[in-house]
Amino acid sequence: MNSEISGILFMFAASLAIGIPLGKYIARVYAGEKTLLDPVMNPVEKLFFRISGINAGKEMNWKQHMVAMLMINMIWFLLGMFVLMNQSWLPLNPDGNPNMSSDLAFNTSISFVVNCNLQHYSGETGLSYLGQLFLMFLQFVSAATGMAAAAILFVALKEKTTTQLGNFYNFFLKSITRVLLPLSMIIAVIFLLNGMPMGFEAKDSFTSLQGDTVQVSRGPVAAFVPIKHLGTNGGGFFGANSAHPLENPNYFTNIVEMIAQLIIPFAMIFAFGFYLRKRKLSRMIFAVMTIGFLLLAIPNIIMEVKGNPAIAAMGIDNSLGAMEGKEVRFGAAASGFWSIVTTVISTGSVNAMHDSTMPLSGMNELLAMMINAFYGGCGVGLLNFFIFIILAVFISGLMVGRTPEFMGKKVEAREIKIAMIIALLHPLLILAGTALSSYLVVNNPANAAWLNNPGHHGFSEMLYEYTSSAANNGSGFEGLGDNNLWWNISTGFVLILSRFLPIIGPVAIAGLLAQKKYIPASAGTLKTDTSTFGIMIFAVIVLITALAFFPALALGPIAEYFNLR
């Protein structure tokens, strides 16, 4: 078999092999059971809670959970604004990088708080090391926010009838101390051994073979990159993200970074099953997500490996695949695979430029983010999927002649209302954002300078930017001139709305379900852990996405594809 393909299979299998036991471990952590790290972390957590005066044993209802989540996120956002707008005089700025403008700081701070990391700047020139370290901190807490929200869902679905859903700060802190921090440390060591920089010295320089002096940026990269992937954040230390040789030095680190971004989304699905003692359900969820993932990833690998017909038509050798925008050390197959992993999961780190992938590969990357529930981000992927479960449960419940129910709880008008609002929000933000930008471009020729390409590809650039924002993904169809007031502010608002509402919605549904009376299953109850129901969820996901985005995609990548043929 092609060694590039076996590399991909290995990455997937290894992620699964780590993800399942990790899921079991995470379930134990949230259930408060004994785990390996108790002796080390128990005192640390106690210390945190004592200093902050938080009673981690206080049970919260879903609203209290959400208030706690919004409060701490707000504080981080404001702190982030402060650091980014004052970094030039704050310590750890050996390169003398300037302060961020207020709109860029707004966008950057938001996008790191919401786990998106859109990055309308380049790390080399845009950030001090203090700025980088603060963003690293945000990558930890934003991932932990998502995981804690998923933990609320776990508790809500497990309890028969209750309003008491555990303590937010407890879930949040444990997500960091028990999962993200230890794993980051292990991965950081691997990266250090593979030559990733780690230190606080200023830029270095060397003389190239041509005799030019080249400036080389560095910094605490090995500390930064592990959480960037583990937390499905994707915010690069350098502008070129994981295509940069110091951020992703070789094929091996590429594998490690790939595995790092897959394991927690995988683990959360299995943790769900372990926690609820419904392993079959989590296997079904994993299967549905995997089928969706493969349907996007396999065509991308094929299209990228086959190369660009337009280039072949010019008589240029295309046998390595469509290599425009790709790194030779990873190759077309691994880059094609990465392009879907990073978009189905809300990582958004790139090891190749998505702008240069084939038109339908670009469409698949867009679709992955439009769906945003095949694996999905740390914790939030499961929450997004939960919305689709609720919609599928409702329709299929009716189809078998019973008031719909999930896990023994009736799904009624209120839950459907919330689920529908959340399902609606995603297309609304993406399409409205793209529509407004299109309008601005059409009506003010000066704005056409935003776009690197005219026509369909230019349209895709705008569509991609909002899709990436709304999916809290953070990858970009690079080429869009996005560091300006319009893009910084508009995507900033899309980021806030598309992060917090899709967390609050599912948690609210779960909280409402938790309060309801438990109905024991009978032979008439629709089982939700079967392949039939899996097909139903899959159909709901595909239909909702296809129906909302088909016209937009037709004008972007699909038109481009037919033009290229």
Next chain:
Amino acid sequence: MSKHTRVAKLFEPAMVREALRESFIKLAPAKMFRNPVMFTVWVGTLVMAGVCIWVMTGEKGQGDLTYNLIVTAILFITLLFANFAEAIAEARGKAQANSLRKTREETPARKLRIDDEKLKMEEDNHYQFSIINSSLLKKGDIFLCEAGDIIPSDGEIIEGLATIDESAITGESAPVIREAGGDKSSVTGGTKVLSDQIKVKVTTEPGESFLDKMIALVEGASRQKTPNEIALTILLAGFTLVFIIVTVTLKPFGDFAQTPITIAAFISLFVCLIPTTIGGLLSAIGIAGMDRALRANVITKSGKAVETAGDIDVLLLDKTGTITIGNRKATNFYPTPGVEEDHFIKSVVLSSMADDTPEGKSIIELGGIDLKNFKLNNPRFIKFTAETRSSGIDVDDLRIRKGAADAIKNLCEKKGNPMPDETNEIVKHISSNGGTPLVVAENEKVIGVIELQDIIKPGIRERFERLHKMGIKTVMVTGDNPLTAKYIAEKAGVDDFIAEAKPEDKMNYIRKEQAEGRLVAMMGDGTNDAPALAQADVGVAMNSGTQAAKEAGNMVDLDNDPTKLIEVVEIGKQLLMTRGTLTTFSIANDVAKYFAIVPALFVASIPALQGLNIMQLHSPESAMLSAVIFNAIIIPLLIPLALKGVAYKPIGASALLRRNLFIYGLGGIVIPFIGIKLIDLFVSLFF
């Protein structure tokens, strides 16, 4: 269920005419507003009408006038089709209800003067009464009915007993007995007294009978959306909003791609995408559900009750009349060793001579002795009483008694005659086989045992089997002892039983199941059933039952058929399924419509998108029209399905989902591809 079908055809000409008229009346904005999906179509139609006028005044950029007029007309027809679906469902429901109401046309009523009630019967066995029109009877009035009279109003017998022909209501020709005091004290207006005389108290105000309420429900005056209907409406409104977003944002997208899009195209796209199919049929489905219940001779007090019936987890059924054929029959004689069989048979037949209960008659039947052979001197018949729990006969110096084992045992032991061990054995044996032992004693000495057996209704086991597959737990309620109850429960195939049941036992059982989160349905007729009927999630009162029972339940069964619950459950399930499958179908249709409309929208300025025209539709105009036409005509095509309901099959929820997903999901994707293509072949002759 078709036993009493009155309206045979789906579309009777008279009803269709009325429904057509109603379709226009329902165009009033206030009425349209109730249905958010169709309301948006209504707005779209108005906008298109405006566009037509604009084009007439010389606007060039919106396509030619004919095309715009056709689009407007199709949208208008779409609205009419949706209104027609609702109207025809209402018309059918009303016709059904009216055919019941017709039975209670105005009849003279013999109303007693208020103080007459205290008069009791006068010497000549007649009351003082005035003859008034039945429509003037008010709640609380008392009227008199004799053989041959049509009962003028619903009411409760307060004195007397009569045989009544209820065939006008139930379609059943065998007369029934109704009498004061018991659980069968209700009479229904329009039925006919065949014998005797009864005094009846009117229980409802004119125009407020259950039937009147039902008609109001069907007519929509008091129809409220059921919880599932509300949730589904939210879902459909959500989809509508998504498509509003899609359509509105398409304008700047089109501008960016330098593709002008006409208003007609925008509105066609929008109307095709929003779930008009289910939106147009939704209320028809709900009405049809109530109508189907009515067709099964069940009057529902709300649409919600029908819907809840589909969710039932536990079904409480009385043994007698439901599971077994009302009466027990004697099946065996067991003389005590040492007693001649002939002598024993002669004794039991003697003891049953005056016993006109079905059990007593069956003993004589089994004994096979001609009663005329007996010449008796001064026989004294001893009637059954609750204290002695035995009956019998005294002839000369012979005292024969038959009764419950412990009653006879007491009787004999008082005279110093213990119960023989063999008898005890037989009693136990009979009980454990579901029978009822009757011990017979002659002059306070046990001479043998009669075995009475319950006869389980033919076919009932299969019905329980079906319920079991639906996931419904059946519970038998009986006054029998636990041993007998267990035997019958096993034989009939019910899942659980309540033996030696007292009225409060039913209540407690229902509460227990409900506390565990299950929904319970029960059927009852007596006043002492009323609290349980009220407590149950679905309580079906028999029409023959007391007024209290009928008030407490949320459905009334005109047939007094205890197995009716099973049909009601299926009607409820059908109702939900029809909604679910048509929603799926409606949304799945959008795939094909996209493939028709999206290339049509853009192909003029982006020729490459011709690649999306996989149906090879003739032209952008024909593609657009075909999609809109398909969208319109699918509504009337699905009306029969909406009215009849999607058939329920007890094959397990997952299998059912697979089946419906295949038929309505996959079918919903495929059918419009074919339909739109066919319509396009026709439309392309003109465009």
